Amino acid sequence: MAPARKTAAPIAQDTQHRAVEAPLPKMESPIVPHQSIGGRALVAVVAIMTFLAALTTGAVMLVRMNAADWQAEVLREVTIQIRPVDGKVTDKTVDEAVGIVRGFEGISEVRPYSQAESGQLLEPWLGSGLSLDELPVPRVIVVKLDTGSALDVPALRKALTEKVPGISVDDHRGWIDRMRAIADFVMIGGIVVLGLVIAATILSVNFATRGAMAANRPVIEVLHFIGAQDRFIAGQFQRHFLWLGLKGGLIGGAAAILLFALIRPVEAMIRGNAGPEQFAALFGSISLGFNGYLMILAQIVVIAAVASEASRRTVNQTIASI
């Protein structure tokens, strides 16, 4: 071919387009156009959906983590109450109960509340400035257990009730069981919501990818007609859409990670107000931890892979339809 071109050169002569004295051009453009409205919209969709999915994941993980911590904390405590049987409870009775409790293994701390402290516990209901001497106020003993303690609560209860009249032992078991049921319900609800958010993310990313791919049909057709193999075409689009998905995922995921990371410093800044402290007392830690951040990163990769796979399938469908 080349010799024929050199001898003939019919077009070049007639159109006065002479060889130009300029540097040779380079292959710089990607096969798949990078800048497109569909591509930018896809990045936005992926970013928003990744942000929502990451928030949901983080919330579910926080609930799960804190419910477990909180249950373990409550289970490490036993409350003993001595009700006055005839008049009022004397310090002697309390000391006797404390002595019995200390005789059991697996106990780290026994804290008897004084008459005044027991009265303070009633202040929210009875008001302050009330003389408690005239009232049959029960006395409370809080028993802290060692971590992993296997305290024989029925034996403790039996020993105490035999020696101390009007005594009751509460290991919070019934309350914990109810709270555990509520926590499990919240967890299941959270997982269902997370599943729905992830499904919505996959579907919306899938559709957004197909939308972005629609503008690329002419590119697929030309590549197909000049003899590009199907896997070459699919590979070009998969790489491009994997990058778009990662870009959107990183934006959304980073925003969610930043939000979770900022909660603790913000909480520290406003510490002292009743709101945050009550929130922390109720819900415990609001830090995601390594596993939480790992989950968000995994979501970014999965969502990018969804975009990439959707582009591959669209390329194959387009080629089949040509």
Added chain:
Amino acid sequence: MVRFENVGLRYGMGQEILRDLTFRIEPNSFQFLTGPSGAGKTSLLKLLFLSLKPTRGLITLFGRDTSTLNGDGLSALRRRIGIVFQDFRLLDHMTTYENVALPFRIMGRDERSYRNEVVELLRWVGLGDRMWALPPVLSGGEKQRAAIARAVVARPQLLLADEPTGNVDPSLGQRLLHLFQELNKSGTSIVIATHDIALMDQFDARRLVLHGGRLHLYD
């Protein structure tokens, strides 16, 4: 090189638009494909280019039965065929140089191995100073020449051109036909679909005339 035997084509459940086509395209040959508008020239080109499958009959391309081709086989055959589309089909986000070099790029060749060849071809078709231009700023004639350059750059054994002079003035049309003749001299078989009888009269070449869905050959 190309053999059609009793080939028929219909779209959907409609009547056959091409009927009992039987002909050959020999190596190093030059032919016009003509006929009135709507006669099926573009459909026949699509059959030649494996963009359509015949409803019946046998098409053999470079010795291979096209009905038995898989995806890779189809790609391999297409690389031996160059096609000039009526609407050019240049990629707007690529420069003229990049569009013309695309057939090499999809083969995975290193750019240094073909850059001079592409530049030389672009200069030869008169696009030496338009190598960096994007298709949207090219004139109709320039687009046409870029499309032709892309079709021939990988030295196909068969070149199919659909109305290649339809978008250019008569003098440029003649020059483009000279270009096809030069390609033919270098060993490429040429099929040019056109309904420009005046243009065909200027070249002594075989004519494939489509009329009423049937093909008439004038050697």
